[in-house]
């Protein structure tokens with residue numbers, strides 16, 4: 139199928155706004171959706187406010203869509219109620235609507251927090267099983283496994299991007315490993331919209347010298363990141379969390395809040 143009509147959920151958010159600028163004019167239609175206010179539609183765009191937790195609104199939203207970049211949801215740690223509504227129910231509604239609409243691909247914004255309780259070293263790769271560090275991380279692991287079900291059972295193409303820290307520039311020592319530049323993020327989305335696959339897990343990370351991940355699966359599919367957080371190393375070395383647990387594990391500051399176990403018991 140030629141991808142002509144693309145939907146971005148979470149279009150009002152930080153990555154949604156970056157991706158909107160990048161995709162403008164590259165597809166016959168870019169449909170944008172969020173519950174938060176969005177800029178008015180430009181040529182080739184449609185702006186449709188919708189709540190991910192509203193199953194019927196999702197059915198209407200996915201109509202005629204070839205590929206969706208699913209960025210919408212609660213993007214940090216939250217209460218179970220918040221996570222359940224936006225990320226669990228929201229994800230189910232999104233995938234189910236995509237299936238019913240005959241959408242070919244879902245690019246899912248997963249997170250490093252789905253695997254946040256893996257130790258930083260030695261490096262892990264896309265085969266690392268979920269090891270969530272937070273309720274938020276649990277919801278991202280759920281989204282990945284939900285995507286696997288829709289890929290196997292219903293033939294959707296599903297591209298799970300375990301994004302590290304995607305922002306203008308890294309802000310601490312951990313992000314020298316986890317940072318993804320906006321242009322590398324947009325390039326990874328381009329790969330997800332064009333490569334040939336059924337179900338893949340890749341890391342959303344730049345070509346960082348200290349990356350926690352072997353991202354050869356993304357490279358195999360055509361990902362060629364150009365940025366490297368190392369240019370900020372002198373400024374950021376030593377900016378660390380005071381918690382040992384945050385510094386041992388991939389998820390950093392998502393690991394310690396609410397933690398009441400013993401580090402040596404983490405399996």
Ligand code: NAI
Nearest residue numbers: 148150151152153173189190210211213247249301303304
């Ligand atoms: P963001 O918080 O700026 O954007 C998320 C958007 O989702 C917001 O505009 C929000 O209004 C919308 N949203 C929340 N609940 C909704 C609902 N019930 N219905 C419809 N829309 C809803 O987050 P950001 O940074 O743009 O991230 C985008 C995606 O990438 C998120 O799913 C996040 O979990 C994921 N991600 C981002 C990383 C980063 O470093 N920016 C790292 C790892 C994952």
Ligand code: 15L
Nearest residue numbers: 213214249250251302303304
């Ligand atoms: C995420 O999943 C969050 O959405 C983002 O706000 C950052 O905190 C990022 O992970 C990170 O781990 O740095």
